[in-house]
Amino acid sequence: MFKMHKTASGTLSTTMHRSAIRKGLRWAGCADNGHLLPVKWACASTSVKGDGQFEFELRHAWGPNVWWSSERGGQPQFCDSADGQWFEQLLLSYERRMGSEVQIFIPIRDAYTHLRSLLRHTSKPFAEFNDSAWLWNPCSKELGLHHASQVQRFLKEWPFQRAKRLHVLLAEDLSASLVMFRRTVNWSLRDVVSFSTHVTSEKQAAQVLVPAAEDIPSDRLNLDQQLYLRLQSWFADELQLHRSQNSDFEREVLAHKRITKAVARVCGGMNEHLGGSFLAQFCRSARAEADLESLDRLQCVEK
Numbered sequence: 436m437f438k439m440h441k442t443a444s445g446t447l448s449t450t451m452h453r454s455a456i457r458k459g460l461r462w463a464g465c466a467d468n469g470h471l472l473p474v475k476w477a478c479a480s481t482s483v484k485g486d487g488q489f490e491f492e493l494r495h496a497w498g499p500n501v502w503w504s505s506e507r508g509g510q511p512q513f514c515d516s517a518d519g520q521w522f523e524q525l526l527l528s529y530e531r532r533m534g535s536e537v538q539i540f541i542p543i544r545d546a547y548t549h550l551r552s553l554l555r556h557t558s559k560p561f562a563e564f565n566d567s568a569w570l571w572n573p574c575s576k577e578l579g580l581h582h583a584s585q586v587q588r589f590l591k592e593w594p595f596q597r598a599k600r601l602h603v604l605l606a607e608d609l610s611a612s613l614v615m616f617r618r619t620v621n622w623s624l625r626d627v628v629s630f631s632t633h634v635t636s637e638k639q640a641a642q643v644l645v646p647a648a649e650d651i652p653s654d655r656l657n658l659d660q661q662l663y664l665r666l667q668s669w670f671a672d673e674l675q676l677h678r679s680q681n682s683d684f685e686r687e688v689l690a691h692k693r694i695t696k697a698v699a700r701v702c703g704g705m706n707e708h709l710g711g712s713f714l715a716q717f718c719r720s721a722r723a724e725a726d727l728e729s730l731d732r733l734q735c736v737e738k
Contacts, residue, residue: 521579
């Protein structure tokens with residue numbers, strides 16, 4: 436999964452990582468220290484040649500201080516040559532490490548709610564964002580898209596000749612996204628039971644006031660919204676395909692929603708009497724914030 440900041444990717448990656456490790460899959464992070472995808476991956480990957488020695492990856496490519504910072508002045512970083520093709524190079528890096536048939540998932544979120552969450556997460560004042568053109572359209576920036584023409588090219592080229600292997604996960608519809616994911620990779624429903632560990636506190640929310648969407652000048656988010664609409668449409672098409680092919684799909688989505696709510700209640704007030712049960716283990720792993728920031732807490736499997 437290509438992790439996008441503030442798109443529920445923390446919840447998604449925690450869920451997927453826990454199950455992948457339990458299944459004995461080989462995590463690419465076992466070869467690299469740190470919670471970010473090594474820069475050398477994307478910079479060195481110009482072809483899909485490789486032995487596909489790993490089976491899954493779930494880390495951010497870079498932190499907000501690199502791709503979204505006034506101190507950087509909007510300058511491209513690392514091997515991003517500012518040509519709008521950085522994401523395609525990253526796709527090649529995944530294929531090189533995990534094989535040419537790897538299934539790739541990208542989580543997205545509506546442009547306005549994404550901005551609001553990102554500002555609160557970074558404690559960045561809206562006024563600073565509003566007055567700094569290099570901070571506009573943060574989702575586009577994270578994909579290495581710096582100009583309108585690059586966004587248009589991205590939308591035209593999507594899904595980059597990977598129609599059967601490039602998937603969108605929608606933050607606004609996590610249950611449907613996770614059921615689609617589990618059917619794509621042939622996991623069980625139990626494998627994708629999620630528990631959010633990234634909740635913005637009232638104190639954090641109060642520190643950063645964000646105007647209503649209609650009060651934000653359109654050029655601040657117009658490229659991000661174009662990306663969202665295109666990828667949301669891709670998600671909707673795949674969702675419809677799953678619905679048409681599986682008569683029980685909606686029942687499974689409903690079951691996932693109910694299980695997720697029940698788990699949130701139990702984990703939120705978890706008592707000692709749960710002992711070593713699966714539910715207790717699940718709650719503890721979620722609370723451990725397994726956000727791939729520390730290899731000390733994670734198991735690396737040799738095969």
